[in-house]
Amino acid sequence: MLHGVGVQSGLSFGAVRWMTPSIDFRELNIELPIHQEAKDLYDRSVGLVIDFLEKLSQNSAGNSKAIIEAQVQIAKDPALRKKVFASIDREIPLLDAIANASEDFKVLFVRLGGLYAERVSDLEDITNRISAMVVGLEPPGLPSSDRPYILAADDLAPADTATLDPKTVLAIVIAKGGPTCHAAIIARSLGIPTVVAVANLDKVTNGVAVLVDGDTGSIRVGVDEVEAAETISKGERFSIESIPFGPTHFSDQRLFQLLVNVGTKREIEEVISQSCDGVGLFRTEFLYLNRSNEPTVDEQKIYYGELFEKFEGKTVVVRTIDAGADKPLPFLGLAKEVNPALGVRGFRVATSRRDVIERQLEAIALAGADSGAKVSVMAPMISTVSETAQFVEMAKGHGIARVGVMVEVPAAVLCAEELLGVCDFVSIGTNDLAQYLFASDRESPQLARLNDPWNVALLRAIKMVSDAGLTMNKGVSVCGEAAADPFFAALLIGLGVSSISVGSASVGKLRSMIARCSREELQRVASFSTSLVNPVELKVFVQGEISRLLSR
Amino acid sequence: MLVKSVTVGSRVGLHARPATVLAESVQGEGVEIEIAKDGNDEFVDASSILMILTLGVSHGDSVTIRSEDATAEQLEKIAKLIESDLDAE
Incomplete structure (x- = not known):
């Protein structure tokens, strides 16, 4: 049993998936092709990123769908491709070529400020995904899973949450943070059971099933499904149904x-x-x-x-x-x-x-x-x-x-x-x-x-x-x-x-x-x-x- | 070379969804179309969402589009798109 501080109430049971940490793929020293083969590899990698995003977009609607569609456009962007290919022609290694092209646009966006500066994180996310595909690794950020899971992370940044889907994330467990950290505020806005400041969370590996209690801050490992279901149904005595719209009044009709x-x-x-x-x-x-x-x-x-x-x-x-x-x-x-x-x-x-x-x-x-x-x-x-x-x-x-x-x-x-x-x-x-x-x-x-x-x-x-x-x-x-x-x-x-x-x-x-x-x-x-x-x-x-x- | 000047109709300017729709549509036409913000002669590839974003175009700004190989109808279609409120869809 692990302990942290519960910041959003509720009970959830499921398999843990860790957020993939952000790494600089260039430090891995993987041998990559040059010249035309590098260009082909870039195009193939972009194709894989677009496939992934399009699959994601089928399962989303409204605002998040629009965000993903914009990301698809960034991935297939002809100007980005042209910059990368120009670098490849100058014999710059592929991963550097991608990083430099990304950096060039970032500088322009930051200079424009405001809404444009927000696009920096979209661009970084996409170029990171392309680089991950180039070296054949899982891209940094939220795990890609079509099955619901319990998200484990060292910490969550605001940018990580743009694609966080309350339907697939059953609970959030965070090694760092406190009751008022970003992750906690985001978890509350989404209503997902969340425990922060969990000591020894790194001992829980991908795929391990845990029972998360957002009220007591406990994370139980080795609970079977039957026991989990029982605990969750018992826990529902504290659950309150929702009245989403209309005025708010006390039982005596006075307004609040x-x-x-x-x-x-x-x-x-x-x-x-x-x-x-x-x-x-x-x-x-x-x-x-x-x-x-x-x-x-x-x-x-x-x-x-x-x-x-x-x-x-x-x-x-x-x-x-x-x-x-x-x-x-x-x-x-x-x-x-x-x-x-x-x-x-x-x-x-x-x-x-x-x-x-x-x-x-x-x-x-x-x-x-x-x-x-x-x-x-x-x-x-x-x-x-x-x-x-x-x-x-x-x-x-x-x-x-x-x-x-x-x-x-x-x-x-x-x-x-x-x-x-x-x-x-x-x-x-x-x-x-x-x-x-x-x-x-x-x-x-x-x-x-x-x-x-x-x-x-x-x-x-x-x-x-x-x-x-x-x-x-x-x-x-x-x-x-x-x-x-x-x-x-x-x-x-x-x-x-x-x-x-x-x-x-x-x-x-x-x-x-x-x-x-x-x-x-x-x-x-x-x-x-x-x-x-x-x-x-x-x-x-x-x-x-x-x-x-x-x-x- | 065909050239046309239009006023941007989207409330957020050529940003986010409007920029996505514009780049997608230009790609769909299969011809090269360039766009520049008026008062700034630098024309960029209108099929590139990133290049469109770098223009920093706001609602009500006028922009010029031009093309060597598009037909008048194709350029008109893209002009109409820029004039409409692409965020309202």
């Missing part, structure tokens, strides 16, 4: 505001406005990452406008740029720091590059004016009342009506009432708040247990902010990923938060949970829970109490 988190281009395209009361967290970093220049006001306006248009008459809370020392952006021109998590990030960027945030607010205001959506903004990484006041002044200066701040820094918790005195609402980011409250790096596998949201210190902090909201009669939202767990969300509502924002894969379950409880019942559960100092005990208590309410 349930919002979704939106970040990537794909999420902007796929989010359905009827599934929620609006967007509680629109992460804007994705427009800024992977590019060397700042997006223009016009470009930003179009990007934000696409989401706003879908939410006519509904709330959209836009979080201003949450990057800096932790996620460096070349055009900000910030110095490298020893402690990026404690450095110039989030709203702190305004100390040296206020102009960047001003331009972003201008674009948000312009896009909002055209759309009919109720657009609010909030700033990340706020520590003081004066930072809050500065941000409110900037945003209102652009004509944005509702302005709030994120509560992620313990100092902001302690001054929540005063913050709410100068702004319209606050939103708690549980991931960063846990990281700063427990002084433990959220990316560190060894510290994953400290970042467990079921820790009473975090709950008391959330309670303080909720109480401040009640006193000031202003909204307190939670937009951290921890709220995607319906049992944790129940606790949050019981503690007094006025709205919750989660990935769109989780809203259905949350709506269903809320529909079967009253706010008073959840308050009662929460009032007992803040005295339980052991996170496991607390989790078991809340799961038991809420399950009892749900099974009435």
